[in-house]
Amino acid sequence: MIPLNVGDIVRLRKPHPCGSLDWKVMRTGMDFRIQCLGCQHQAWIPRVKLERNLKEILQRVDEK
Template sequence: MERKQFALGDIVQMKKPHPCGTNAWKVIRMGMDIRIKCTGCEHSVMIPRLEFERKMKKVLVRAEEQPES
């Protein structure tokens, strides 16, 4: 099974959209659990790494490509 590569600060797309309608999430914490924040409503969720890897579709924007804010 191929492991998807993602890093802290990346914007990722999940398989299911958030109830607010946005499907882009920012990775804000990594470890055994991954904390992601919705880019639409700023809601954050912590999920186990294996579940996150299963539900993540792709990386939309890499952290190094984002302008500093």
């Protein structure tokens, strides 16, 4: 299980239809809500699918 926090910026393997690969994590749990940084579209994605499609974590937010 990859530790992701709200506010982290991640890069996925497949591009969004707008062309962006980068997403911001908006909510965590069993399902994640992520926001495309290209067009601001938000989508729900299961944790398993997100972890499988994750290429890299670009920016981490420090959780206190």
